[in-house]
Amino acid sequence: MNVHRIAHDGESPEGVNSTYVLPDRGVVVDPGPPGERTWRTLRNGLDVPLDAIEHVLLTHWHVDHAGLAIHLAEATGASVHCHEADAPLVGEYAREREQRLARDERAMERWGVPPGRIETVIEGDEPSPLPPTYPVRAHGHGEAIADVELLHTPGHTLGHAAFRAGSALFVGDAVLGTYTPNVGGSDTRVEHPLGTYRTTLKRLRGYDGTTYPGHGGQLDHTERIAAILTHHDRRSVAVRSALDDRESATPWDVATALFGELRGVHVKMGAGEAAAHLEALASRGRIQQVGSAPLRYGP
Ligand SMILES: [Zn+2]
Numbered sequence: 001m002n003v004h005r006i007a008h009d010g011e012s013p014e015g016v017n018s019t020y021v022l023p024d025r026g027v028v029v030d031p032g033p034p035g036e037r038t039w040r041t042l043r044n045g046l047d048v049p050l051d052a053i054e055h056v057l058l059t060h061w062h063v064d065h066a067g068l069a070i071h072l073a074e075a076t077g078a079s080v081h082c083h084e085a086d087a088p089l090v091g092e093y094a095r096e097r098e099q100r101l102a103r104d105e106r107a108m109e110r111w112g113v114p115p116g117r118i119e120t121v122i123e124g125d126e127p128s129p130l131p132p133t134y135p136v137r138a139h140g141h142g143e144a145i146a147d148v149e150l151l152h153t154p155g156h157t158l159g160h161a162a163f164r165a166g167s168a169l170f171v172g173d174a175v176l177g178t179y180t181p182n183v184g185g186s187d188t189r190v191e192h193p194l195g196t197y198r199t200t201l202k203r204l205r206g207y208d209g210t211t212y213p214g215h216g217g218q219l220d221h222t223e224r225i226a227a228i229l230t231h232h233d234r235r236s237v238a239v240r241s242a243l244d245d246r247e248s249a250t251p252w253d254v255a256t257a258l259f260g261e262l263r264g265v266h267v268k269m270g271a272g273e274a275a276a277h278l279e280a281l282a283s284r285g286r287i288q289q290v291g292s293a294p295l296r297y298g299p
């Protein structure tokens with residue numbers, strides 16, 4: 001399988017965004033973050049003529065992956081493809097953004113985040129330069145686009161997908177080389193986010209081949225999946241011990257105990273991650289839920 005990687009520069013804790021071109025299939029995976037500069041990087045990095053691109057595949061709705069999708073589709077005449085659960089967030093951008101902000105606000109209230117912090121997160125959410133609506137093709141697990149198989153890999157987002165082409169596996173943000181992908185805060189639609197994500201990782205472990213993540217270059221996914229699973233096991237222990245000296249705590253209490261002062265979007269990511277761990281611990285009977293508005297857990 002001929003795979004060409006385009007690395008976008010720019011600062012992200014997850015590492016630089018990676019776009020992949022499969023010239024033999026006319027496919028581009030995750031065109032990258034929106035903006036003139038990233039568009040130039042993409043254009044200069046494409047080693048095929050624009051009209052050779054027929055399909056734009058998105059691993060998930062996050063703007064650092066999907067931001068250039070429509071721009072690329074319009075420039076090439078290509079169609080845009082996504083798992084059916086994430087497709088509306090790209091294809092019905094305006095409507096879904098409103099709903100997402102309302103949903104995130106409710107989630108943060110449930111997690112016990114103070115109102116002032118919630119307001120900062122919601123106001124800090126910059127609208128992406130995507131058209132209000134655009135035809136995005138929605139797919140289910142196992143479907144193929146230009147002989148590239150879509151694998152549903154939920155957790156980081158509800159409709160997160162990996163793509164398999166020959167021996168190449170494009171995993172988006174499900175497995176990253178130097179960073180543990182957020183669960184819980186990165187898509188507030190996911191129920192049981194930690195358990196869902198763990199199942200995805202264990203399933204991905206069963207595939208071999210060359211793995212291309214959504215940030216950074218090629219990685220050994222077996223090794224990284226083991227490291228990410230261990231990381232979450234340790235974090236669960238830390239979340240459990242944060243409850244030791246308290247009668248009860250909200251996800252926000254636990255997030256600040258674990259991560260210290262949280263700012264900007266990290267308020268949502270940190271509280272969401274704590275909430276994901278608390279929910280998983282409670283479902284295993286390791287802690288108890290003692291309140292619901294906001295959520296409270298006790299040892
Ligand atoms: Zn992401």
Ligand SMILES: [Zn+2]
Binds near residue numbers: 014062064173214215
């Ligand atoms: Zn990402």
